[in-house]
Amino acid sequence: MKAILFVFPFVLAVAYFPISQCQNLPLIEQTCKQTPYYGLCVTSLKSDPRSKTAGDVQAIALIMVDIIKAKAGGSLQHIEKLKQKYPALRVPLSACKDRFNAIIIGDVPQAVEALTKGDPKFAVDAANDAALEADSCERGFSGKSPITQMNKLNHDISIITASIVKTML
Amino acid sequence: MADSNVSYNPLPDGERPRPTRRRSIVLVLSGLLVVGFLVALLSDNGSIAPANVIDNDNNNVNDNAKNGLNDVSSSSKEPERLRPFTSASSAGVSEKSNRRFGSRTASYPWTNNMLSWQRTAFHFQPQKNWMNDPNGPVFYKGWYHLFYQYNPNGAIWGDIVWGHAVSKDLIHWYHLPLAMVADQWYDIMGVWTGSATILSDGKLMMLYTGSTNESVQVQNLAYPADPSDPLLIKWVKYPGNPVLVPPPGIGAKDFRDPTTAWLTSEGKWRIAIGSRINRTGITFVYDTKDFINYELLRGVLHGVPNTGMWECVDFYPVSTTGEHGLDTSHNGPGVKHVVKASMDDDRHDYYAIGTYHEKNVTWVPDNPEIDVGIGIRYDYGLFYASKTFYDQNKKRRVLWGWIGESDSEIADVKKGWASLQGIPRTVALDTKTGSNLLQWPVEEVDSLRLTSKEFEKIELKPGSVMPLDVGSATQLDIVAEFELDKAALEKTAESNVEFSCSSSEGSAERGALGPFGLLVLADDSLSEQTPVYFYIAKGKDGSLKTYFCTDQSRSSEANDVNKSKYGSFVPVLEGEKFSMRVLVDHSIVEGFAQGGRTTITSRVYPTKAIYGAARVFLFNNATGASVTSSLKAWQMNSAFIRPYPDDDDERHSGTEPTHEVRGSKTKYLGNLLTSSLLFLNARNNFL
Numbered sequence: 003m004k005a006i007l008f009v010f011p012f013v014l015a016v017a018y019f020p021i022s023q024c025q026n027l028p029l030i031e032q033t034c035k036q037t038p039y040y041g042l043c044v045t046s047l048k049s050d051p052r053s054k055t056a057g058d059v060q061a062i063a064l065i066m067v068d069i070i071k072a073k074a075g076g077s078l079q080h081i082e083k084l085k086q087k088y089p090a091l092r093v094p095l096s097a098c099k100d101r102f103n104a105i106i107i108g109d110v111p112q113a114v115e116a117l118t119k120g121d122p123k124f125a126v127d128a129a130n131d132a133a134l135e136a137d138s139c140e141r142g143f144s145g146k147s148p149i150t151q152m153n154k155l156n157h158d159i160s161i162i163t164a165s166i167v168k169t170m171l
Numbered sequence: 172m173a174d175s176n177v178s179y180n181p182l183p184d185g186e187r188p189r190p191t192r193r194r195s196i197v198l199v200l201s202g203l204l205v206v207g208f209l210v211a212l213l214s215d216n217g218s219i220a221p222a223n224v225i226d227n228d229n230n231n232v233n234d235n236a237k238n239g240l241n242d243v244s245s246s247s248k249e250p251e252r253l254r255p256f257t258s259a260s261s262a263g264v265s266e267k268s269n270r271r272f273g274s275r276t277a278s279y280p281w282t283n284n285m286l287s288w289q290r291t292a293f294h295f296q297p298q299k300n301w302m303n304d305p306n307g308p309v310f311y312k313g314w315y316h317l318f319y320q321y322n323p324n325g326a327i328w329g330d331i332v333w334g335h336a337v338s339k340d341l342i343h344w345y346h347l348p349l350a351m352v353a354d355q356w357y358d359i360m361g362v363w364t365g366s367a368t369i370l371s372d373g374k375l376m377m378l379y380t381g382s383t384n385e386s387v388q389v390q391n392l393a394y395p396a397d398p399s400d401p402l403l404i405k406w407v408k409y410p411g412n413p414v415l416v417p418p419p420g421i422g423a424k425d426f427r428d429p430t431t432a433w434l435t436s437e438g439k440w441r442i443a444i445g446s447r448i449n450r451t452g453i454t455f456v457y458d459t460k461d462f463i464n465y466e467l468l469r470g471v472l473h474g475v476p477n478t479g480m481w482e483c484v485d486f487y488p489v490s491t492t493g494e495h496g497l498d499t500s501h502n503g504p505g506v507k508h509v510v511k512a513s514m515d516d517d518r519h520d521y522y523a524i525g526t527y528h529e530k531n532v533t534w535v536p537d538n539p540e541i542d543v544g545i546g547i548r549y550d551y552g553l554f555y556a557s558k559t560f561y562d563q564n565k566k567r568r569v570l571w572g573w574i575g576e577s578d579s580e581i582a583d584v585k586k587g588w589a590s591l592q593g594i595p596r597t598v599a600l601d602t603k604t605g606s607n608l609l610q611w612p613v614e615e616v617d618s619l620r621l622t623s624k625e626f627e628k629i630e631l632k633p634g635s636v637m638p639l640d641v642g643s644a645t646q647l648d649i650v651a652e653f654e655l656d657k658a659a660l661e662k663t664a665e666s667n668v669e670f671s672c673s674s675s676e677g678s679a680e681r682g683a684l685g686p687f688g689l690l691v692l693a694d695d696s697l698s699e700q701t702p703v704y705f706y707i708a709k710g711k712d713g714s715l716k717t718y719f720c721t722d723q724s725r726s727s728e729a730n731d732v733n734k735s736k737y738g739s740f741v742p743v744l745e746g747e748k749f750s751m752r753v754l755v756d757h758s759i760v761e762g763f764a765q766g767g768r769t770t771i772t773s774r775v776y777p778t779k780a781i782y783g784a785a786r787v788f789l790f791n792n793a794t795g796a797s798v799t800s801s802l803k804a805w806q807m808n809s810a811f812i813r814p815y816p817d818d819d820d821e822r823h824s825g826t827e828p829t830h831e832v833r834g835s836k837t838k839y840l841g842n843l844l845t846s847s848l849l850f851l852n853a854r855n856n857f858l
Contacts, residue, residue, distance in 0.1 A: 097280055100581055100585075101581055103581075104579070104580045104581035104584050105580070107584065108325075108326070108580040108581075108583065108584050109327075109580055111325075111327060111329060112327040112328050112329055115327075115329035115330075116328065118386065119360040119361050119382050119386055120360065120361075120382050120387075120388060120423075120424040121363075121424075123518070124328040127328075128580075131579060131580045132580075134579050134731055135579060135580065135581060135731075137731075138579065138581075138730065138731040141730060171479060171480065171515050171516050
């Protein structure tokens with residue numbers, strides 16, 4: 003009997019308190035609904051543990067910027083490997099390296115500054131530019147790109163980030 | 172007792188064996204947990220289609236995504252559709268060159284040659300790094316001062332401090348040391364935009380926004396350390412800063428860019444600061460006697476729903492009768508007031524003309540349909556965070572605007588700089604229409620004019636392009652007039668479709684009465700060209716409506732630059748010819764139509780139409796009318812913008828540095844040098 007009394011409130015709480023709150027899903031979903039790539043937005047954010055405790059859209063946006071940075075960094079490493087594998091594609095691959103470098107040393111710092119210091123429109127610019135750089139990298143192959151999926155991913159997460167920050171304006 | 176088959180472990184002392192009832196509770200508990208989990212899962216249905224996100228240009232973002240080059244905040248589309256530009260009767264245009272541009276060209280590698288060409292000759296820009304908003308423009312003790320948002324550490328926005336430069340004529344600028352840096356808790360996250368006020372006794376007060384250590388936007392007071400120093404090199408921040416913090420109910424990041432103050436009839440100083448309440452952009456008004464203590468006046472000066480945050484608010488009087496400017500404090504008969512704001516959302520500067528009621532601190536627009544944020548823009552291209560000041564030296568109101576880059580970050584990083592200030596413009600009410608302002612490059616720009624070429628009454632039949640031999644074509648001032656034959660204007664059929672520069676096919680869209688105008692930064696084969704032109708549409712009631720546009724879609728073979736078309740309607744009154752003035756200064760093109768009723772600033776980044784390979788053409792791509800044009804084109808000198816010489820004597824006297832390149836002899840030598848360099852570069856391009 004005592005055990006039931008002890009356990010029952012817990013049971014109620016569990017039954018009626020959506021599990022989703024623990025994962026901060028309402029904020030993530032609300033935010034991602036305002037981007038053109040809802041699914042990718044949600045999975046990207048969920049893959050980062052910080053999204054569970056992000057308190058507002060600004061925090062979500064900063065996580066996305068970090069994801070842009072991580073993906074760009076990973077892309078750079080991949081490009082280095084591909085240069086060995088496809089010597090004939092050295093020229094467009096080098097151009098891509100410059101593009102992803104620009105994202106890391108230009109766009110990402112500007113986006114972080116803009117979000118943390120309180121003028122988010124510059125983060126929209128930076129995220130849009132990151133998408134442009136990924137797109138430009140892809141175009142450099144004139145249709146014969148070995149990294150199409152990677153470029154699309156970089157492009158899409160950048161667009162997601164720009165959309166999210168735009169809601170803050 | 173018989174031994175049972177159930178093995179049992181002896182329990183430690185003190186514990187009773189668990190009753191089987193506990194097991195059923197556990198089962199119930201688990202069951203409820205499962206139910207609860209399922210409920211939670213199902214209520215957050217994950218498979219929702221992406222929302223239809225509409226950005227500010229009313230483009231469905233998802234459609235843009237399908238188009239590939241997706242830009243959330245502008246309407247740039249795939250530039251690949253390219254129509255043949257002319258009919259057979261054209262002179263010198265090759266269809267082949269147009270087709271080549273239309274193919275999927277590889278991503279363009281920017282060479283140092285192309286990038287270094289982009290720096291301007293007579294527009295203000297620092298020697299390197301990032302710049303944005305113009306700040307605190309003022310004329311003080313014989314010098315024009317320009318401060319600006321500056322990043323001393325890179326070609327991106329960040330670490331913002333106040334840059335500083337001085338000039339005697341708004342054209343020849345000298346760089347000075349940074350005026351203010353982020354060294355106080357109340358501006359450690361950014362020394363942001365502000366304005367200057369000269370008091371009746373000549374004292375100079377600077378109010379600016381600081382982003383605090385907690386990223387709260389506050390207003391701070393600063394003043395010259397030595398008011399007798401005409402160069403105003405050192406600045407002091409008021410020790411009691413901040414003087415203003417966000418009012419109750421206003422977001423910590425929605426309170427910035429204080430205006431120049433104006434005197435009320437009670438002898439108090441009044442300022443405006445932009446903000447927002449939800450999606451309504453507003454401007455607060457404060458009264459002060461000492462620039463330290465402020466009284467927030469009730470309500471707001473004005474607000475417009477659905478315009479978002481108002482940045483860089485500006486508020487000033489214009490004369491309804493004359494062209495001369497008015498001191499910011501001026502009020503009385505024959506005066507209208509302009510409210511201007513920069514819309515954070517769509518990155519455009521809007522203004523509206525109306526009436527200011529000092530007593531109840533309100534301003535009412537003449538025409539609410541073209542209110543602030545929903546009506547007229549200063550400029551239909553790249554032009555933001557603009558600010559005017561009253562130039563008491565020449566009794567005019569001068570407008571500065573920040574012109575950002577529309578290329579990609581990789582180029583900015585490579586070239587080591589980003590952004591320009593637009594050419595300073597005078598601003599006055601258009602007394603002929605009464606409903607818009609006129610903007611025109613300050614008259615000192617004319618002093619840069621060197622040799623000129625004049626062309627009289629050139630007839631351009633429909634579908635023709637005519638090269639203009641003007642010499643070098645990267646630093647030009649062109650004033651052109653166009654006339655269409657009256658018969659063509661009358662017999663043209665009416666159209667139901669509303670024309671828009673940005674959604675048209677640009678200069679390739681042939682109408683009966685347009686487009687016609689100039690092709691600047693074009694190369695011989697026209698594979699790169701930037702048309703600046705008029706397009707006349709005939710409305711349903713037979714009335715003519717003229718549009719002024721700039722088309723960037725073929726401005727460069729590079730595909731990582733903005734290719735959109737800019738422009739808007741321009742009033743053309745009875746008896747007026749179609750007239751435009753175009754300033755070309757390397758990577759900036761500024762067009763002024765009908766004396767400055769409509770203006771367009773664009774950034775252009777050609778890969779071939781640079782140095783000696785750049786050309787200018789006249790064109791008429793209309794189908795139903797010939798156009799006659801007369802124009803004059805001047806070569807423009809450089810403004811030789813450079814650091815103020817590090818000489819204590821000259822700094823003290825505040826006179827213009829002696830070893831600067833002026834006077835006819837040095838001007839001649841300068842031009843000789845420039846021409847030689849151009850020739851050498853042109854040779855390099857062909858080698």
